[in-house]
Amino acid sequence: MPIPMNEWCAVSAGDAYDSWGSGVNRAWHIATVRGVAVRLHPTLLLIVPWVLWHWSDRSVDPLRGALFGVFVLGAVFASVAGHELAHAIVAHRFGLAVRDITLLPIGGLTRIEQGPLPPRREAAIALAGPAMNLLLALALSPIVLGLVVVRDLTTIEALARLLAETSVTSLLVFTAISNLLLAFLNLIPAFPMDGGRLLRAWLSTLAERSRATRISVGAGYVVAFLSLLLGAWLRDPTLPVAGLFLGIAAFLEQRTLLLERALQRLPVGQFAVWDGGGVHPDEPLAHALQGGPRDVAVVADGIVVGMLWRETVLRHAHVAHLLRAADVMDRSFVAVSPETSVYEAHRRMLAGGHPAVPVVDPGNRYRGVFTSDRLTHVYRYVQAPRRGAAPWVLVARALGLLGR
Ligand SMILES: [Zn+2]
Incomplete structure (x- = not known):
C-alpha cells in the first residue's frame, strides 16, 4: 500500500x-x-x-x-x-x-x-x-x-x-x-x-x-x-x-x-529490513516467493544488482520454477544510503514509481530494503496522537474527513 x-x-x-x-x-x-x-x-x-x-x-x-x-x-x-x-x-x-x-x-x-x-x-x-x-x-x-x-x-x-x-x-x-x-x-x-x-x-x-x-x-x-x-x-x-x-x-x-x-x-537505515540478505540473481524465482511475495533486493557478493518487485514476482508465479531472479529483476532501481531520511527515500520511491528502495552503504554493499509496508510503520510511529491537536482532530474524524 x-x-x-x-x-x-x-x-x-x-x-x-x-x-x-x-x-x-x-x-x-x-x-x-x-x-x-x-x-x-x-x-x-x-x-x-x-x-x-x-x-x-x-x-x-x-x-x-x-x-x-x-x-x-x-x-x-x-x-x-x-x-x-x-x-x-x-x-x-x-x-x-x-x-x-x-x-x-x-x-x-x-x-x-x-x-x-x-x-x-x-x-x-x-x-x-x-x-x-x-x-x-x-x-x-x-x-x-x-x-x-x-x-x-x-x-x-x-x-x-x-x-x-x-x-x-x-x-x-x-x-x-x-x-x-x-x-x-x-x-x-x-x-x-x-x-x-x-x-x-x-x-x-x-x-x-x-x-x-x-x-x-x-x-x-x-x-x-x-x-x-x-x-x-x-x-x-x-x-x-x-x-x-x-x-x-x-x-x-x-x-x-x-x-x-x-x-x-529519521534515517531510513533505522527502518530497513535485512530480509535474509536478499536473493541471489541465479536463484530460482520460486525462492523469492518463499516467505510470501514481497519486494526483495537481488544481491550478488553483497552488492545489489537489481530489485524483484512483488507485482512482477506474482505475475510470473506460475513459471517461478523455470525462471531465475536475474530474468525478471529490475535493473533501473534507485538505492539510498542508511543515513538518507525516510522523507527523501519516500520521495525517490514516488519519483521512480517503485514500491521499495534498497539501502546500501557507501561501498555499495547491501544493508536492507525499505518497503511501503515499512513506510506505513514509520507513519504510525510519527503520527502518534498529540494532545494539542485533539479538538480539531476529533471534529475532523467525526465528519469522516480524516483517516484513523
Ligand atoms: Zn483551489
Whole structure:
C-alpha cells in the first residue's frame, strides 16, 4: 500500500497538503474525467435539507423553489468540480499522479501524490483553480451583460429581484456570481485557500519553506477565526461552519508540516529490513516467493544488482520454477544510503514509481530494503496522537474527513 507523502488537497474554498486520507475514501464515485475519479462525500448530503428549506422558504411556490435550490446546488458544485479539475490538469501536466477529486460541503478536494513542489509549480497549480472560475464567469458574462441592459440591472434592488426568481436567467446569473466569488475567496492569501499556497510559494523564495508554511497556516487560522466572528455578528450559520472547516484544513496542513519534518529527521537505515540478505540473481524465482511475495533486493557478493518487485514476482508465479531472479529483476532501481531520511527515500520511491528502495552503504554493499509496508510503520510511529491537536482532530474524524 503506497502512502502518498503529501497530497495536494484543494478545498474549493482552499487547499492543504495533508493526510485527509482514508476518511475521504468513503466518498461515492460519481464520474471519471480524464482518468480522474470525481467523488461525492456523504457529508455533502447534510446541506441538501438546508438548500431545500432555504429555497422553498423564499419562493412563492415552495416546490418550484426547492427544485430551483437543487439546480443552484448543482451549478455551484459543477463550478467547484471545474475548479478542482483545473488544479488536477495542471498537476498532471507536471507529471504528478492525481488520485481523485472529492466534493465536500465546503468545496472540493484534489489529492495529488507528490512531495513538496518548487515554488513556481506550486503557484501554477494553485492559480489554475481560481483561473477556471474566472473563465467560467467570463463565459457567462455576455448573458449577464445582456440582462443588465435588457432588465436594467443597474441597482442592487433590481439584481436582488432577479436572483429571487426561480428562472433559468436567475440560475445563470447565480452561477456567474458564484464563480466570481469562488475565484476571489480562493485567492485570500491564507491556508487552506489557493491564495495561501500562492503566498507560501512566494514566501518560499524569500525564506525557508517551513517558515513560509507557518505564516500561511497562521493566516488561515486568522481567517477561520474571523469567519466565526463574522458569522456570529451577521447571525449567519454558514460562516462559522466554513470557519470550522478552514480551521481544520489549516490544522491538517500544519500537521503535515510536522510530519514532514519528523520524517526528514529519521534515517531510513533505522527502518530497513535485512530480509535474509536478499536473493541471489541465479536463484530460482520460486525462492523469492518463499516467505510470501514481497519486494526483495537481488544481491550478488553483497552488492545489489537489481530489485524483484512483488507485482512482477506474482505475475510470473506460475513459471517461478523455470525462471531465475536475474530474468525478471529490475535493473533501473534507485538505492539510498542508511543515513538518507525516510522523507527523501519516500520521495525517490514516488519519483521512480517503485514500491521499495534498497539501502546500501557507501561501498555499495547491501544493508536492507525499505518497503511501503515499512513506510506505513514509520507513519504510525510519527503520527502518534498529540494532545494539542485533539479538538480539531476529533471534529475532523467525526465528519469522516480524516483517516484513523
Ligand atoms: Zn483551489
